[in-house]
Amino acid sequence: MVGFRLVFGLLLLAALACFGAGLFKRDPRWHRLGAVILKWTLIAALGFFAVLIVQRLLGH
Structure with missing residues (x-):
């Protein structure tokens, strides 16, 4: 989670x-x-949060 926040923040800064x-x-x-950087950063963030939501729903 910390790694994602770091990469996300650096991409937004870029x-x-x-x-x-x-x-x-x-x-x-x-x-x-x-x-382009902003678009792919937001797509990656949506994918990341989708995985978190699915994991929470499945109870893992």
């Missing part, structure tokens, strides 16, 4: 850094990269 670089450099590539 997405924020990409958006900041996009604002600073006015380069749309940074915005696209930030959006």
Whole structure:
């Protein structure tokens, strides 16, 4: 759980850094990269929480 929080936080920080670089450099590539990182981070988080919910429902 701690590892997931660390990776999740670092990925969100990376997405924020990409958006900041996009604002600073006015380069749309940074915005696209930030959006991709954010999208896959949220998909991974939804999958992680889905696994936790299923485990709780099954009683493991």
